[in-house]
Amino acid sequence: MATRGVFQLTKLRLHYCEVGGSSRAMRTYLGNGKLVSWATAHPHVEIEVQVRNGHHPFVLAEYRSMAATHQISVRNVDRWQDVQDVLYLLSNRSGRKITKITTPVLTDTPSIQGVWTPFLTLKDLPPFAVQIHEP
Known part of the structure; x- marks a missing residue:
């Protein structure tokens, strides 16, 4: 996943193990060339493949x-x-x-804009003019 494009x-x-039955799917994945297409x-x-005979297979990121x-762990994976x-x-x-966010975020300082209310009337404000400057 990319964070800010990185x-x-x-x-x-x-x-994986070269002879263990729990590494069968990992050996098949490495042997059929799918890892090469995933790497391209x-x-x-960077991909590193290590043989650890006598141990169960796993992927470390x-x-x-x-x-x-x-x-x-990919131990005893069927496919x-x-x-x-x-x-x-x-x-x-x-x-x-x-991380689970369990509590709402609270603050000691209120908003600078104030609390919004549906009864706020903007017609009491003085009108303003919009000027467009052409280059």
């Missing part, structure tokens, strides 16, 4: 904002499309933690 996702690390569509993201990282969905989910995040 994409927040900087790096994706894909960890997202040139701003690094973001610009506050050096945040998010990790999503390679689910791995691609995880990549799109991580690329569309901003990297910030999700």
Whole structure:
């Protein structure tokens, strides 16, 4: 996701096992060339693939904002499309933690304009003239 035109996702690390059954979908995704097409569509993201034999697969994302990282496990995922969905989910995040706003915003100082009321009459104000200057 872009914040002020800058994409927040900087790096994706894909960890998987070469022989484990839980990494089957990740191996299929890497083998059929879909990662290459995803990488060409997202040139701003650095992609690193690491083999970790004996461990379950996961995807680790690094973001610009506050050096945040998010990790999503893709253990025992049935289809390679689910791995691609995880990549799109991580690329569309901003990297910030999700915070819930539970209370309304209160202020000690009232508005400079004053409180609006439907009974406000503008016809009591003096008329003003509009001048258009041509170059």
